[in-house]
Amino acid sequence: MSRPARRVPATATAPVYRVALVSGANRGLGFEVARQLSERGMTVLLGARDLDKGLQAARKLAGAPGEVIAVQLDVTQQDQVDTLARWIEVTYGRLDVLVNNAGAFYDPAASPSGTAIAPVRDAMETHLFGSWRLCSALLPLMRRHRYGRIVNVSSGCGASTTDSASCPAYRVSKSALNTYTRALASELEGSGIQVNAVCPGWVATDMGGPGGRPVTAGAAGIVWAACLSEPLTGGFFRDGQRISW
Numbered sequence: 378m379s380r381p382a383r384r385v386p387a388t389a390t391a392p393v394y395r396v397a398l399v400s401g402a403n404r405g406l407g408f409e410v411a412r413q414l415s416e417r418g419m420t421v422l423l424g425a426r427d428l429d430k431g432l433q434a435a436r437k438l439a440g441a442p443g444e445v446i447a448v449q450l451d452v453t454q455q456d457q458v459d460t461l462a463r464w465i466e467v468t469y470g471r472l473d474v475l476v477n478n479a480g481a482f483y484d485p486a487a488s489p490s491g492t493a494i495a496p497v498r499d500a501m502e503t504h505l506f507g508s509w510r511l512c513s514a515l516l517p518l519m520r521r522h523r524y525g526r527i528v529n530v531s532s533g534c535g536a537s538t539t540d541s542a543s544c545p546a547y548r549v550s551k552s553a554l555n556t557y558t559r560a561l562a563s564e565l566e567g568s569g570i571q572v573n574a575v576c577p578g579w580v581a582t583d584m585g586g587p588g589g590r591p592v593t594a595g596a597a598g599i600v601w602a603a604c605l606s607e608p609l610t611g612g613f614f615r616d617g618q619r620i621s622w
């Protein structure tokens with residue numbers, strides 16, 4: 378005789394399985410974001426352009442509630458992005474959260490008139506085109522489930538309200554990332570996929586240097602946007618508060 382089916386209380390909801398990808402997650406803010414997302418039970422793909430560094434970082438998070446898997450990802454390499462997107466589709470059939478965190482080319486000593494074009498192009502390649510190519514490659518997987526949270530890790534430095542000559546390559550590339558964020562969010566309005574930019578504030582990482590606030594605090598604002606349950610899209614936030622573009 379078969380057992381009677383268990384009656385599920387009307388209020389019970391099955392936990393939702395979520396898969397997240399964080400770029401530049403072998404250290405700094407990306408690593409902490411990966412840790413905090415895995416603490417929430419998400420399966421986290423920890424992107425690292427040096428896979429050995431990624432594996433070492435993922436090992437530190439073994440035993441977290443959500444599984445953490447190192448994946449090779451240099452965001453400037455289209456073939457790596459395409460290969461990873463195919464692998465995620467075959468392995469998980471979904472991607473719920475994309476955190477475009479990979480960053481570099483902070484150039485406080487440079488000036489707009491004095492800088493060479495090469496570092497500006499490199500900054501654009503990582504911050505703007507890297508984020509763009511990841512979004513384009515992974516949006517089909519988000520569209521499939523009509524759910525997605527894309528967080529572009531930006532900087533107040535890229536706000537158009539700030540006038541400053543410092544960090545020209547970094548500033549212009551983050552500003553471009555902000556504009557891309559708004560354009561993509563507009564396109565995806567009503568799709569279930571929310572796209573926001575987040576400034577983590579000044580954070581004591583290798584890039585931020587000493588004196589910044591703890592990495593846990595900077596990462597928390599990114600994780601907040603990655604886990605949004607309210608319909609917020611096309612915004613620029615720091616610590617969960619809207620800031621000016």
Ligand SMILES: NC(=O)c1ccc[n+]([C@@H]2O[C@H](COP(=O)([O-])OP(=O)(O)OC[C@H]3O[C@@H](n4cnc5c(N)ncnc54)[C@H](OP(=O)(O)O)[C@@H]3O)[C@@H](O)[C@H]2O)c1
Nearest residue numbers: 401404405406451452478479480532579580582583584585
């Ligand atoms: N720290 C701050 O005060 C601050 C403030 C505002 C915004 N942000 C933003 O926050 C993000 C994280 O910064 P962070 O402070 O954590 O910097 P970080 O400690 O220097 O870490 C940067 C990470 O990005 C990775 N990366 C760089 N280029 C990459 C590429 N082409 N492909 C894949 N990964 C790449 C690095 O990998 P490797 O280890 O291989 O170099 C590293 O994992 C950046 O987007 C940054 O602009 C930081």
